[in-house]
Amino acid sequence: MLIVLISLIVALACIGGWVAYQAVQAKDALERAQGTVATLQTELTSVDLMTLDVSSLTASADSFAADVSDAREHTNDPLFKLAENLPTLGPNLTAVRQLTDSLDQLSTEALLPIVDFGKTLTPDALKPVDGKFNVDLLRNGDTALQNADTAITATSASLASIDTTDTIGQISSAKTTLTSALGKAQKQIVTVRGTLGTVEGMLGMNGPRHYVLAFLNNAETTGLGGGPASLSMLTVDNGAFAITDQASSQDFPTTKGPVMDVDANLLGIYGQGINQTLNWSTSRPDFPTAGTLIKGWWEKYKGGTVDGVVSIDPIALSDMLQATGPVTLEGSKEQVTAENAVSLLLHDIYLRYEPSQIQASTDAFFKDAATSIFKGVTTTSAAPDALLKSVNKAIDSGDLMAWSANADETKLLEGTKLSGVMPTDNTKSTLTGTFFRDVSVSKTDYWLETSVNLQTDVCSNPNNPTFTQTISLHSTITEEEADTLAPFVVGVNFKGRKFSTEVYGYGPIGSTITGTQVGDSSVGGSPRTSSEDLGRPVGRAVVDLAPGETNTVTFTYTGAAGTYGPPALQVTPMINTTATAIDAPGCK
Template sequence: MLVIALACVVGYVANQVLQAKSSLEAAQASVTQIQSQLSSLDVSALSASATDFAGHAHDAATYTNDPLYKLAEIVPVVGPNLTAVRELSGSLDSIGSQVLLPVVDFSKTLTPASLKPVDGKLNVALLTSGDATLASADAAIVANVATISAIPTDGTVSQISSAKTQLVTALGKAHTEIGTVRSTVATVQSMLGMNGPRHYVLAFLNNAETTGLGGGPASLSMLTVDNGAFALTDHASSQDFPLTDGPVRDIDQNVKNIFGTGVVSTLNWSTARPDFPTAALTIQAFWQKYKGGTVDGVISIDPIALSYLLKATGPMTLTSGEQITADNAVPLLLHDIYLRFPPLDIETGSDAFFKDAAATVFSGITSTSADPQTLIDAVNKGIDSGNILAWSPIPAEQKLIASSPLQGVLPTDNAKSTLVGTYFRDVTTSKADYWIQSHVDLSTDVCTNPTNPTFTETVTLHSTMTVAESETLPRFVVGGNFGGTQVSTEVYIYGPVGASTGEQVAGTTSVSAAVRSSASDLGRPVARFLVNLKPGETNTVTASFSGVGGVYGPPVIQTTPMMNTTTTALTAAGCK
């Protein structure tokens, strides 16, 4: 009978071990799924996998926490293995219930609807709650690492000691990742004014007077953020910033050689260089010098991005009763408004209109009932197209911005993509880029000849302005410098990183173009041209570059965000 009883006990314990092994293997399979779903941010699938993991881990802990199982732990040789499995199962159960499930439950609350402003305020309580959840999860991870590390595995089979090592390593990585996320949350909390009000200059760029980043900041507003609540607290136009006081800050002489001293002494030219941190530092300096106060960051947006947002929100009604819509925002803000006033009143009249439009649209966006995901998609479209940019003087915040196209900087190498950029600057002192159409054609052998690649870019500009328009429209619109007789545009072609400038040709279809110079900026060769277009005229300039041997990603064309989208053509044999 004793033998039979012992056999039954052994069989029972063996069954518990097998059940525990099966549950642990299922939990391991869930971990693999969880890692994939975390990378893809698939919250729905992640929730199911986390629940599976927690259930399997709990089952394993239950099977190994049985009295007969514990009794078997006193058996020599076998016992230490059983003890180690039980303690590892208990820690996995703790991780499932104290770490994974709480974090996943919180992630379910991060929906587009919960992230949307309501009555001009974000739900910042989400950040506080999320940080508390992560802190609790991290504390549980640290405690479990200590517990698991103390589990004796001497004399156990190799699979158990290996599982212990893998679990400690995985938890260590999770601890590091949670620390990174909590640091990001703390940065976002500061940016949203949860540690005191923050002040950001909103620069509204005018694409009808083109500069490298899209247009000069014709209208500016101060955005104050206090504990997640947004408000416009001040406003200025470019006319509020003198042109004759000299530079508002120091800048590298090479930048002044390329773009002129106006890049730091004329607000409208602050965005000439295709590098938003350069522009933002200058805009910050202008505001602090002439308006006062502290600028905690700069955000730029143009009417093109605004049209994307209005498509998501629907039309908005201005103080005058007029509606601004996705369809009319660009022509209204970049052309039509200038024709509503007598020539002497254009600047003051349009400035007042822009101030009203900024306040109306800002209020509408921060209190809209639009579908949250549609609104988020519209914002992302503006960011990806370069029509929305941001900068912060605080390193931790700028580091966060630098993880997206918001930063508005050129790549520092060619590894991911081989970017060739074309940027324009109006020197007509006009709003005449309303009539400018542009095309960029890039030819390269970089995918078949990475040891000595060549790049040839041809830029074509065409003016659709008629002679009648040039003669009858206000000089403020068609150009103060030339009175409508021509539109003058500087063209800056930036070659790949590390390349050198080759042949430059100007005026292949018209005599009214010239090579200005070649230079180097941001680690890239720069070919500079001046193109003058009479009404109806077309002009073409061409620059070539030679690259050195190295790693080259697929060729990419980048251009200034123009009112009339620049068309592009890429010829690159061997490229996918």
């Protein structure tokens, strides 16, 4: 639009000395403004607050505003305005002046206030202080956007009043272009304000919110990483947050039937335990399912209303402690560090107590650890960019997930790894999943090593692709350890004689499972019936391992003709990271 105005001013410069001079000066100013438009568009659409160059954005906005204001000064010169009375040429001059006035109005009343607000969006300002978010920052942002919305409405009204009936086509086109741009900007502001409103709700700015923090125990694996061994109620009120209640998995009975009804297909795949045992609520590799079940457990046996569920495991805590530094537990006074968090919380703690005391003592320890670590992480003076990096790593690896009972909040999570939802098509990637669930009722996945190899010809044969998952499980526990460790650790079902793990293979969307094979084992293991879940074929096998033994499972799938993205693997977050490999000839 600025280019059109510049061209018009050049054409109008022929009307005489002083008016021509004003026209040339306006042209030069608008050309300078035009040069900053692309930079402003890039800077204003940046969503990475950690890399946003606020000083550069401010300089660009100030430069744009100054140049447009300069152009407005020249087009509002008395002689320029006097020339607007000339026949034929006059209406064109008037329209150019009014369009320039509109740009200046937009700059001063919308752009500059938003940029001023942007200066406050620093990582330090966004970081919680003493257990509270800076909610005034959000309120100020909403006010700035509301004022910008009002300014755009006024500018649009000014544009609508510009008479282009007797002007050349370029001027009418410029008016149309600017009007369209303002409409798009206004829609974007409405969207952003809606997002801010949702975030304000999440932070308890419209009334307290209650979220269950589920601390998953990867030593007893389930599809999403581990059962929720320890739960804390996080209450958020006007940005201030605190743990207001706690529970262990033992506070939720397993003998009173299902906590809620689930689809019969899920019961066929995962058994009745998925909705009758809190620890198995995370069996399905779909966090909304887990969140709904955990909400049901808490509300039924603890009371109140749960607005959402967040899961985190010791692996994620270890990542965060890399940024925050050690945390001292309030009860035992020992330090939890990035180096010892996983071993302490998933192994060492079980070796401290007599067999009869393990369960009660570890429950008390985990409550202390949950409170102390949460306080340490949320009141840290760590660099915000380092903490955000660790959080992103935990999200990417599936060690941190979130679910909300609020539909608007759910939309914010859609399409992110934080949601814990597998893709619903093969467009961006052709995902194959491998998930594990301990059925020994043990804590021995500390000694479990796993690997997954995917072989596929999907890139060279998209009309009839095949996918083969080869999954290896190896127990590193020794017979001596299995014989001497408490049944609570090695498993009450088999008491260390063997360790039993269910393996679930989820094929690509739209494929069918064509084979399941389980390798040899001295203590058992077998394939089970296949099924379908989340739009994917599901293979299931039970792998039994004696101490020190290795076994394998192979699932094969055939895909229909279609469009496939590059092959990808998703696996259960394990204490010992699963080694993965993809063999896909022809793929980039």
